Structures are given as C-alpha cells and as structure tokens.
Amino acid sequence: MRATLMYGPGDVRVENVPDSVIKHPTDALVRVTASCICGSDLHPYHSMSAGNGPARMGHEFIGVVEDAGSAVTTLKKGDLVVSPFAISDNTCEFCRENLQTSCSHHEANFWDGIPDEGGQAEAVRVPLADGTLVKLPVAADSELIPSLLTLADVFGTGYHAALKGGVNERTSVTVIGDGAVGLLAVMSAKRLGAEQIILMGRHKSRTDLGLEFGATDVVAARGEEGIAQVRELTGGHGSHVVLEAVGHTPAYDQAVGIIRPGGVISRVGVPQYNEAPVGFDSLFGGNITLTGGPAPVRAYIDELMPDILSGAIEPGKVFDATTGMDGVAQGYRDMDERRSLKVLIRPSL
Known part of the structure; x- marks a missing residue:
C-alpha cells in the first residue's frame, strides 16, 4: 500500500510500505477513503530532524472497516468511520471525564506516536478501535464527507x-x-x-x-x-x-x-x-x-455531527483543494506557501 512519509524539513514522499495488518485483538483495519493535511503537520515540515525520519504522517481520516480484532464489539466490516486525532479506550477515568487526550490506557497515544501508521495512506491500523472510531451514518461518497472529516480534528x-x-x-x-x-x-x-x-x-x-x-x-x-x-x-x-x-x-x-x-x-x-x-x-x-490544550475531539463528535448531517453548518468549506496520493507532497508545499488553506486527500484518485 502507499503512505505518506516525512524524511525531514520540506521532504515529504509517498512511498510503498508494508500493508497495515491487525496486531492486537482491539485493533481495526481501516481502508482510508478521505484524509487531509493539517496545519500542525507544517511544524515538523519546517523543523523535523532528518535523523527522526522517515515518519508516517496523518492524524485525520475517514474510512471503511476492512477487518477487526476478536475483542472489537462495536464495529464490523463495511462500517464507515471517522477517527479522532487521539487514540483512546473511551472508558478510562479520564475518558469518562471527556478528556480522551489523556486516556490512561497503555496503548493510547496521538497518531504521531504510533509507529508505522498514519492517516495519509491507503489503509491504517487503528488501536483501541471501539473507543477511538465513530461510525458515520452516510455513504463513503456522501457530499458531507469533507465536513464530517473536520470532526477528526479542526472543528473539534x-x-x-x-x-x-x-x-x-x-x-x-x-x-x-x-x-x-x-x-x-x-x-x-x-x-x-x-x-x-x-x-x-x-x-x-x-x-x-x-x-x-x-x-x-x-x-x-x-x-x-x-x-x-x-x-x-x-x-x-x-x-x-x-x-x-x-x-x-x-x-x-x-x-x-x-x-x-x-x-x-x-x-x-x-x-x-x-x-x-x-x-x-x-x-x-x-x-x-x-x-x-489538545482538544479531546472524541468528546465532541456526537454533539457536533447532527448539525453537519442536517446541513445547518458546513465546516468542510475549509477544504479548498483536493488531491490523490500522488499530489500529497505538492499539497504540503501549497499549504506551507499559503496557496491552500487545507488540502483534502482522496487515496482512490
């Protein structure tokens, strides 16, 4: 499969990498249908040490569940899901207080802390899938996808x-x-x-x-x-x-x-x-x-989603460019040089 890797300042490449696979019973394997470049991705784009690369990129995505570990109970193959930028079990003491960014589960982390995984890719392994992923009541080709994708980070x-x-x-x-x-x-x-x-x-x-x-x-x-x-x-x-x-x-x-x-x-x-x-x-x-502080966006998805589904708001208007995987590196350049506000990635293009 193809994925986005950052090698150092200004050096973003899309390369073939080993397919993501289920590693733990609580994992889900998601085929990514929409992801994006975040403004925060530009910080390492400017300053990441080449010695820390290559790093897999992407912490905002929507996709279809392709497989799930034996302990996953709320998701099934074919479900369309959105992933927050923080992984959480959604059941620990901090998650119950709507502070999923401080989840106490040992597998919880921000996406950039999960080795060899990232949302700017054709597929991704999602740890703690029951707690992290949220099912979406639309089809993968819905016109609402850009707005629903903002629930992964920027709107929340x-x-x-x-x-x-x-x-x-x-x-x-x-x-x-x-x-x-x-x-x-x-x-x-x-x-x-x-x-x-x-x-x-x-x-x-x-x-x-x-x-x-x-x-x-x-x-x-x-x-x-x-x-x-x-x-x-x-x-x-x-x-x-x-x-x-x-x-x-x-x-x-x-x-x-x-x-x-x-x-x-x-x-x-x-x-x-x-x-x-x-x-x-x-x-x-x-x-x-x-x-x-870092937003516990998982806590806000259920509250914000109805207004998107009803058409009352359209936060997806922040996306002003769309690309396939081949255009991701140019998307970084365009955002860095202020030619684009936020770039939507459609891996199937």
Whole structure:
C-alpha cells in the first residue's frame, strides 16, 4: 500500500510500505477513503530532524472497516468511520471525564506516536478501535464527507477553544489565526452565541470565509497596531475571550495584549514555545485565565455531527483543494506557501 512519509524539513514522499495488518485483538483495519493535511503537520515540515525520519504522517481520516480484532464489539466490516486525532479506550477515568487526550490506557497515544501508521495512506491500523472510531451514518461518497472529516480534528479543536474559553452570548471574542482551526473557532463561537467575533488574519480569502462563518469584524494588522484596533472595536477594554489558534509566541503576546481584565485566553494552536509569561504584568495582575490544550475531539463528535448531517453548518468549506496520493507532497508545499488553506486527500484518485 502507499503512505505518506516525512524524511525531514520540506521532504515529504509517498512511498510503498508494508500493508497495515491487525496486531492486537482491539485493533481495526481501516481502508482510508478521505484524509487531509493539517496545519500542525507544517511544524515538523519546517523543523523535523532528518535523523527522526522517515515518519508516517496523518492524524485525520475517514474510512471503511476492512477487518477487526476478536475483542472489537462495536464495529464490523463495511462500517464507515471517522477517527479522532487521539487514540483512546473511551472508558478510562479520564475518558469518562471527556478528556480522551489523556486516556490512561497503555496503548493510547496521538497518531504521531504510533509507529508505522498514519492517516495519509491507503489503509491504517487503528488501536483501541471501539473507543477511538465513530461510525458515520452516510455513504463513503456522501457530499458531507469533507465536513464530517473536520470532526477528526479542526472543528473539534476550534470548538474546544471556544468551550474552554467560556464563550456565550455575553462574551466578546477575538480569534487569532485564519487557518482551519481559527476559522472553525469562529464557527464555534457563533454556535455558542457570541455576538461580537473579531477575526485576526491577513489572507482575504480566508477572512472572507471567517465572515461567512460568523465573524463580525476582521483585523489584518498584527502586533501593537492589531492590538489597538481590537481594543478600539471592544470599547477600549479588550475581548472577554481570546482564542489563540496559531501556536507561535507573537500570537500569544497578541492575545495578552487584547484580553480584557478578568478574561480568558484559550490556546489550541500547537505551541512552538515552552514558556508563556504569566507574571503580574501579563496574566496575574489582570486576573486573566489561561486555558486550552489538545482538544479531546472524541468528546465532541456526537454533539457536533447532527448539525453537519442536517446541513445547518458546513465546516468542510475549509477544504479548498483536493488531491490523490500522488499530489500529497505538492499539497504540503501549497499549504506551507499559503496557496491552500487545507488540502483534502482522496487515496482512490
């Protein structure tokens, strides 16, 4: 079978690899029908040491169950399923608290921690299949597939940001970042009732989609100028909630600059820094809460899916390009150079 491997910075290849097979009774074998490239995949694309490659790529996918281990009880051959980016048994103490990203099962991990497996491939072995995979009530060729695929990561992550931030109809919200997660954080804030949603982004095609998703204002400026514009839009006080969907230090500094006293900064952009200032002049003095983290998207799928199935929302609009396996490397380049927002992969093409 063919799969995507990253060898080092800027070096992505699609190669023939050994077929994925069942290894444990709790595994399922899934033939991938749709996957995608994530903005977080660009972090190793920029910085991964060649000594750590090749690494299998992909943590968001939909596919058809081809086989299941003897201990799998909720899935059968032919089921169409979506996989969250975190593997979980969905039964441990943390999973019962809707924190599947901290699942205590010894086989649980993020997809990039599972050797020789990844969703940007023709097939994948899924550990802890009963807990991880969610059945979809549509056919593999449904027009809803792009939107349902966002449940694997970016929609659930944007929703997590808004939920952890405490967004409601009484909060003003600023979203930092016009990538897929940021745009779906806008959609999520709108879904939770926010009436003022400021989107900070510089790419017009993306911010236009953000306006369609529910943003009321767009601020293209960064740094002190951007902070000043947000404060002007919020009566000088700043936003009640800031959703930081980038993960770089300037985005965090911007969040601190625009948060209202007593407000909440919710970070879901994969951090590319290990320290964030929390002293008196940043968070402590203003009674500001810092929250966020890797989204337990498994906890949100059942809640978010009905609105996709009904057509009430269309988060799949974040996909602006589609490719087969042969075009995956170019898809990485296009996302890295901002020619594409998010690339959908159809292995059968």
